[in-house]
Amino acid sequence: MRYPYPWFYIYPYAIRRPPAPAANTEIFIRSAKDAAGLLADAQLVLRRIAGSQELSRRLMTAAEQSDKQTVKRLIKQTGVRHDVDSVFNPDGIYISLISMQSRIILALRWSEDRNYFSPMSL
Numbered sequence: 001m002r003y004p005y006p007w008f009y010i011y012p013y014a015i016r017r018p019p020a021p022a023a024n025t026e027i028f029i030r031s032a033k034d035a036a037g038l039l040a041d042a043q044l045v046l047r048r049i050a051g052s053q054e055l056s057r058r059l060m061t062a063a064e065q066s067d068k069q070t071v072k073r074l075i076k077q078t079g080v081r082h083d084v085d086s087v088f089n090p091d092g093i094y095i096s097l098i099s100m101q102s103r104i105i106l107a108l109r110w111s112e113d114r115n116y117f118s119p120m121s122l
Contacts, residue, residue, distance in 0.1 A: 027101075034101040041080045041097050042104050048078040049108070060110055063088040 049056055055074065062070035068086065075084045075095060085096040092109035 031101040034099050035104065038082055038097045038099055038102055038104040041082050042106055045075060045078050045080060045095060045097075045106065059093070063093060064090075 049059070055078075059071060059074050062074065063086075071086050071088065071093075072084050075086065080097065083098040085098060087094045087096075091111040092107065095106040095108070097104045097106075
């Protein structure tokens with residue numbers, strides 16, 4: 001005699017999960033306001049890089065030499081108020097602007113090869 005088995009497992013008891021915490025909009029609103037300040041810093045960095053051949057050359061040279069501290073210092077010298085982190089490789093750079101509630105990541109490319117610039121390559 002064959003017994004048909006369901007394609008899913010039937011639990012003999014109900015799965016009890018703790019209730020999800022209530023949504024706190026105050027934290028979400030604070031994060032959005034914090035991100036607005038980060039966005040202003042991001043615009044400042046982008047304007048400075050786009051407007052200065054010298055800054056662009058110095059950033060690329062420091063990244064080429066894997067000098068992360070110099071890259072961070074050069075970005076901070078643009079007038080950024082928040083913490084800065086960067087990741088770079090021969091194809092481009094990620095500049096992270098970090099605060100307590102949010103983070104904005106700028107992905108800039110300096111290589112012509114379009115196949116290799118992706119989040120996984122940095």
